Amino acid sequence: MGNGTSRDGFHVNFTKKEEERLQRRFQKASGGAEKATIPYLLQYNEIKSPFAARAMQMFDQDGDGSLTLEQFKQAVDLLGNLTSQDQRAEYLFKYIDLDGSGTISLEELAHVLPGQDHPVGSxxxxxxVANLIAAFDLDGDGELSGSEFRAMLDASMSAPE
Structure with a gap:
């Protein structure tokens, strides 16, 4: 893989062929515009990772719900480097733990759950969220530790559809 660096220092590692493929997919999703919306990027790139939308949102620097080509490449690179379920769970835990306390509070979990069109009222x-935390909060502190969060993820992944 080749090495490239964005202006914010995030390393992007793609071969020339991979880079060209990503650029074509981005152009298709953006219709030739400078930016593409995250839902279109997910749709046109057939990205199935449950972490993809959140990863892309992390690179949406202006918060408008769309990415530039460089931001898109950074998100794809991040997703490609999260190869195991453990790495993905750790990444997601750190992303949700907004205050860096090492636990996820009700407020932090509620903050990341609703999408832009979430049907559930506040x-x-x-x-x-309170019921979800209560179900997996084994030590009763009202927050989810890393292991409690992982148990919640494992339960959601094994739940029948």
Whole structure:
């Protein structure tokens, strides 16, 4: 893989062929515009990772719900480097732990759960998140530790559809 660095110092590692493929996919999703919306990027690139949308949101520097080609490449590179479930779970835990305390609070989990068109109202969301935390909070501190969070993820991945 080749090495490239964006202006913010995030390393992007793609071969020339991979780079060209990403550029073509980006152009298709953006319709030739400078930016493409995250939903279009996910759709046109057939990205199935449950972490993809959140990873892309991390690189959306202006918060408008769209990415430049460089931001898109950074997100794809990040996703490609999260190869195991453990790495993905650790990344997601750190992403949700907004204050860096090593635990996930009700407020932090509620902050990341609703999407832009979330059907659940704020009071209902609060209740759902409180129940979710209570179900996996084994030590009773009202927050999820790393292992409690991983147990929650494992349970959600093994739940029948």
């Amino acid at each position: 009071q209902q969301l609060h209740e759902v």
